[in-house]
Amino acid sequence: MSRSSLLLTGSLLLVLLSFGTADALLVEPFPVTPPSEQASSSAQSSQASQPEEIPPEEPPLPPSSEEAVPPPLPILPPDPVDVLPPPPPSSENPPEGAVTKKSGTDPLAIVSQLNFTAEETDQRSLLSAVVKEPSLVTTRVLLQDGDRAGLLAWIETPNVKEVFLVLKDSLATLFSPEVRDLLDEMQAPEGKPPRNFLTFLDPALSEERFVFVRVRERLYEFHIAPGKDEAMYKLVEALTN
Secondary structure (H helix, E strand, O other): OHHHHHHHHHHHHHHHHHHHHHHHHHOOOOOOOOHHHHHHHHHHHHHHHOOOOOOOOOOOOOOOHHHHOOOOOOOOOOOOEOOOOOOOOOOOOOOOOOOOOOOOOOHHHHHHHOOOEEEEOOOOOOHHHOEOOHHHOEEEEEEEOOEEEEEEEEEEOOOHHHHHHHHHHHHHHHOOOOOEEEEEEEEOOOOOOOEEEEEEEOOOOOOOEEEEEEEOOEEEEEEEOOOOHHHHHHHHHHHOO
C-alpha cells in the first residue's frame, strides 16, 4: 500500500508540474525596460504633456510721423513751367481813358469772411508739382467747424495760361480708369470775367473733388471734401469775381 501511495503521489506531482509549465508558456511576459530607458521615456512623456510655448506676438509699431503726412501726388511733368513773378503795382496814374486793371483779391481774407479756418500744410498740391519754383504756390488746408472742408492753392503770374496748359497735359497722364465727372470748359458768367473751369473726381488720387479755375492772372486749385460742396463752391465763386 505504501508503494502504491508513493507512485500515486509522484504521478500527481508530475501532472501538477506539467500544468504549471504550460501556464508559464501561455502568459505573455511584461517587457523588462532598463532603468536608463525608463528615465528617458519618463522625460519624453513629461515634455509631451507640457503645452508648446508660443512666443508672444510683438506689438505693432506705431506709425511714424512721415506716414502721417499725405504722400506727394505723382504728377511730375518733364518740363515744369518757369513761373514769371507778377509785376509790382505801379504808383503812376494810368493815362486818361485807359482801362484800369482790377487789383487782385486777397484769398485769405475771403476765406476768413466765409467762416473758414486756413492752416498751413505740408501737403503738396497738383499745381505746385508743375512749376519749377513750388514756393510761389500758396497752399492752405481749409477747416469749417473743426472739420476738414478741403484745400486751397493758388499762384499768380503773367504766364498763367501756360501753367494751366501744362497742368492739363500732366493730368491727362495722371488720370486713372476710374476718373468721372470730368468737365473742362471756358465759362463767361454774367457780370464776371471769363474763366477756365476744370473739375473731376478720381478715387485713385483722392476721395475729394478737384476743381481748377483760371481767372485773370491767377490759377486756383480747390480740393472739396465729401459733404462740403456747397460751402466750397461759395468760396470758388467769391474768389473768381
